[in-house]
Amino acid sequence: MIRIFLFVIISINFGYSQNFHSPENRKLFADYLFCSEDYLRAVIEYEEYMKYYNNDTILFKIAFGYSKIEKYNRAAELFNKISIQSDFYYRARSEYLKSLLLAENFESFTSIDSNEASITELKLINSAYLFNGLKLPDKNEFLLPFSDSEKNEMLKFYEFKKESPYKSPLLAGIFSTVVPGSGKLYTNQISEGLTSLVLNGLFAFLSYNNFKNDHPTRGWIFAGVGAFFYAGNIYGSAVSANIYNQRVDYEYKENVKVFLETHNYFIERYEFCK
Amino acid sequence: MKIISVLVLLLSVYAFPQSEKMKWGKSDYSYSIESTEYGRDYSINFENPVNAVAKSFINAYWFLISDLDGDNCPFHPSCSAFFVDAVEESNIVTGTLLFFDRFTRDASIVGRYNRYPKHKSGRLYDPAYLYYPGSAAYIPPSKVIDKE
Numbered sequence: 001m002i003r004i005f006l007f008v009i010i011s012i013n014f015g016y017s018q019n020f021h022s023p024e025n026r027k028l029f030a031d032y033l034f035c036s037e038d039y040l041r042a043v044i045e046y047e048e049y050m051k052y053y054n055n056d057t058i059l060f061k062i063a064f065g066y067s068k069i070e071k072y073n074r075a076a077e078l079f080n081k082i083s084i085q086s087d088f089y090y091r092a093r094s095e096y097l098k099s100l101l102l103a104e105n106f107e108s109f110t111s112i113d114s115n116e117a118s119i120t121e122l123k124l125i126n127s128a129y130l131f132n133g134l135k136l137p138d139k140n141e142f143l144l145p146f147s148d149s150e151k152n153e154m155l156k157f158y159e160f161k162k163e164s165p166y167k168s169p170l171l172a173g174i175f176s177t178v179v180p181g182s183g184k185l186y187t188n189q190i191s192e193g194l195t196s197l198v199l200n201g202l203f204a205f206l207s208y209n210n211f212k213n214d215h216p217t218r219g220w221i222f223a224g225v226g227a228f229f230y231a232g233n234i235y236g237s238a239v240s241a242n243i244y245n246q247r248v249d250y251e252y253k254e255n256v257k258v259f260l261e262t263h264n265y266f267i268e269r270y271e272f273c274k
Numbered sequence: 275m276k277i278i279s280v281l282v283l284l285l286s287v288y289a290f291p292q293s294e295k296m297k298w299g300k301s302d303y304s305y306s307i308e309s310t311e312y313g314r315d316y317s318i319n320f321e322n323p324v325n326a327v328a329k330s331f332i333n334a335y336w337f338l339i340s341d342l343d344g345d346n347c348p349f350h351p352s353c354s355a356f357f358v359d360a361v362e363e364s365n366i367v368t369g370t371l372l373f374f375d376r377f378t379r380d381a382s383i384v385g386r387y388n389r390y391p392k393h394k395s396g397r398l399y400d401p402a403y404l405y406y407p408g409s410a411a412y413i414p415p416s417k418v419i420d421k422e
Contacts, residue, residue, distance in 0.1 A: 001275040008279055012286045195382035232374025239375070239405045246412035 023052040030061075035273035039065035056086040060095075061272065067095065072103035090118060091267070097124040098265040106132035119145050123266040130157050130256050150263065157256055164248055169241040176237035180230055183237025187244040196233045203229060314355075324366045332358050349390075350397035353380055360402035372405050391417040 019025065030045030043065040046058050063078035076099035082092035100108050101124060109128040117125060122145035129136050136142065139158060146154050167187050176183030180200035184193035203226025210219035260266075314336055318329045332354050340354060347353055356376050361369030379386070379400070390398035391413045399419040404411045413419075 001279070005275065005279050005282070008283050008286075012282075191384040191386070192379055192382045196378045199378060199381060228370065228374045229378065232371045233378060235368075235371040236375030236378065236405070239407065239410045242407075242410035243404070243412050246410070250412055250414065 023049045027058070031273075034061060034065065037068075039068040043069070056082055056088055060086075060088040060092060063092070063095065063099075064270075067099050067102070070102075072099045073105070075099040076103060076105070076108075091270070094118070094120045094124065094265075094267045097121055097128075098267060101128055101131070101260070101265070104131070106134075110134070120266050123150075126154075127256070127260060127265075130161055131253060136162055150266075153259055157252070157259070160252055164245075164252070166245045166248060167241040169238040172241040173234050173238040176234045180233050183234065184240055187237065187240040189240055192236075192240075196229070196236075199229050200226060200233065319362075325361050328361050328366060328369070329358060347380070348386070348398055349376075349380065349400045350393040350395055351401060353377060356400070356402050360405075363402060364406060368406070369402075372402055375405070376400070376402075388415055391415055391419055393419045 026045050027049045030042045030049060033039075033042035033045060043062050046062045046065070049055075050058055050062070059078060059082060063075045063082075066072075066078060067075035076096050079092045079096035079099060082088055086092070097109075097112075100106075106128050109125055109132070112121075112125060114122060114125055126137070126142050126145060129142065136158065139155075142158055143151050143154060172183035172186050174183075175186050176196075179197070181193040181196035184190075184196060186193075203222050207219050207222035207226055210216070210222060316333050316336070318326050318333070320326050335354055340352075349356070351359060353373070353376055357369060357373040360372040363369075364372070386398060390400055392415075393399040399413070399417075403409065404413070
């Protein structure tokens with residue numbers, strides 16, 4: 001019994017002689033979390049480690065972790081802190097631009113000097129033109145940094161951005177003024193357009209039929225309700241064109257994002273966890 | 275002696291638990307289903323007489339017709355609530371035009387479940403603010419809206 005008691009006491013003492021919260025052990029734990037793709041906890045552990053040691057690799061991993069957990073502004077801020085002496089400097093610059101893209105912070109791209117940019121950075125800078133409202137550069141200049149396999153897709157995005165297939169709200173309104181519902185058909189709202197045509201036709205017929213059969217009160221009621229449907233449809237068609245244009249923009253941006261994501265934003269993948 | 279050993283062992287475990295256990299522990303989870311029924315606001319704002327008249331009509335419709343007819347509108351907010359919002363947030367003319375356009379959308383039953391985002395109540399999310407002239411907005415149908 002004494003042996004068991006001693007074993008327990010010794011085990012406890014041995015257990016507590018290990019400092020699990022030392023910076024080195026925190027780093028080991030953080031590496032494990034990072035490689036398990038538990039970036040949120042890995043970032044917290046790495047930040048604890050950084051209180052004791054300054055390390056560019058760890059700073060890069062923290063920024064990378066923030067990017068993975070979609071805190072892009074914080075990630076960009078940290079990538080920007082990596083010094084030019086670091087081995088990670090050029091990677092960090094690319095990751096910085098990627099974070100700006102993901103944070104939709106397109107204004108920051110205007111202050112970047114593209115003369116000093118690497119090919120990857122140029123690709124990211126040019127990709128930003130596909131999102132922001134700035135004037136697109138010349139087609140050849142835009143496509144220059146991209147490889148042959150990327151050019152085709154980027155050219156499609158470029159041309160789509162240059163001449164987006166928008167619908168005119170004015171034209172949609174005019175169409176619906178001439179033929180009720182046709183403005184909605186113009187904006188691809190087929191079902192709503194046909195419903196509007198039927199409703200307007202129905203109220204016009206009811207009004208006409210009541211006037212014809214000497215029921216002017218009912219005739220005016222149907223005419224009044226029909227007029228509201230008619231005016232509402234003109235207004236709705238114009239708004240529908242606006243919404244259509246926003247949908248075009250949304251789907252275009254989603255397609256660009258998917259393309260960039262599948263190409264990992266033109267950045268080579270890292271092997272931190274072999 | 276056996277008891278003392280066990281006590282020492284247990285006490286040492288309970289005396290020095292990992293602090294992370296608290297930090298990363300499971301959160302309490304409620305399995306109760308959240309109610310998606312929203313009460314109606316019958317109040318009338320008399321600052322704008324035109325809006326007050328419109329709201330009075332809607333209140334009468336809610337009290338005399340809608341509550342008896344049942345909860346049938348496929349949209350959130352319902353057509354009558356849409357009208358109230360549209361009039362309050364814009365003006366009576368724009369609000370009325372928006373309402374009749376919404377009514378046409380309500381009558382258009384083909385394919386609408388693929389066109390609108392879904393509200394957490396299970397209805398189609400189609401609020402008035404998406405249709406104002408300067409601020410018309412598109413929400414993809416795949417989205418589920420979690421707010422009232």
